[in-house]
Amino acid sequence: MEALKQLGQYTLLLYQALRSVTEFSTYRENLFNEFVKVGYQSIPIIMLVGVFTGAVLTLQTAYQLDTDLYPAYIVGSIVAQSVIIELAAVISGLVLAGKVGARISTELGTMRVSEQIDALESMGFNSVAFLVLPRIFAGVLMFPVLYIIASTLGIIGGVVAGAADGILPAAEFMKGGRQFFFPEDVVFGILKSFVFGFVITSISCFKGYFAFGGAEGVGNATTQATVLSCIYILLADFVLAAILL
């Protein structure tokens, strides 16, 4: 029963956000701020995630294929394709559920319990347009950019790790990568990151916007936002793979 009630509240919040899209003057300023917070300020952690994902995947793939049955460049093929199709989007999504999702739910939750959202509404403000919409927009527009950064650096990380460890030269890695490179894989990855951006920001906005019960309530909202975002990222990942691959 409680789950149904929450689903109803979540749907109504999204409906209200959708209806507020035309109120651009209400969220214009916050939209720019959110682009910076969600996108620009996430670049360092995304770079780190990308580089290490690619590097570790290269070392482990080379270890598993340590046989003469396959040419060495196949490591590059596997790493590049895994990073582009799966890892850059999913691992970035899980990391951003913690970084971006937790920030959003804490911010909105604190505004809710300290009556700042009531204050906005009481002035005649559309608080959903002002607070929720720019965060969701920033998520769906910036996550694909972050995905491209993560996958590019994942491949670079793989090239560097392979060459540094003496597993395979950079040229061999790139040869393997190019051999099984399909542009539609990149489109699939971008689509995934777009969906993950929506999942993380909408769930976090929902949990924060309806937080109650003081500091403990904000803590609960943040925990639930992060956990639910991770669960729905994995679920969406499976559904998208089943439908589109």
Added chain:
Amino acid sequence: MIEINNLTKSFGKNLIWKDVSFQIEDGETLAVIGKSGCGKSVLLKHLNALMYPDSGEVIIDGQCVFDLNYSELRLMRQRFGILFQGGALFDSINTFENIAFPLRYFTNKTEGEIKKDVEEALDMVNLKDAGSKATSELSGGMRKRVGLARAIILKPDYLLYDEPTSGLDPQTSDEINELIVSMADSFDLTSIVITHDMHSVLSIAEKVAFLDSQKLSWFGSIDEMKKSEHPPLVEFTTASEYKIKA
């Protein structure tokens, strides 16, 4: 005029109050009193439909606020100013910007006009030099005064105060009470003050609504309250009197 008719509210199975009805005439100052947890703040949030009741109506100038669509409701809400219990200041912007916030979004005023209006409002609440302060640097009393400056900046018809003196020392409470009276006089406001501070009630209010036992237990003027022998009201006011004397 604000007319409250048969308002009933519950949270789940927990009844807050039932069949609350009274009227507030234009220009009056009404104090809503009652024990902590009796639903005073909940009642306040029904006046501009920040909360919706189980049944009943709040009629402002002939129109029930719960029947308005969201666009109409937003316009109606601009006729209200609210001083929230903790001030509800936006902590991401400074004091000046908090007060300027409604002006920036709801008026076409120039930067110079906004500056002038904010400075006037700050002066009115005796915080002339606090504009550049971060909200985290403000004391409890200062937060309430900044909240008050923000609440009056759009020159509302109705000003709602949620526990304006709670958590303040007696001297600062008196200053806030004086401000409430001066705001009502200067802007010809209709004011509704939620409080359990009887000293404050006696300083500012013309009428009193007493919530008790999940209903409107008593309603009348200050003079009638002083003479009333309604037992729960006498018990409540006497307890406050003892505290004041002590």
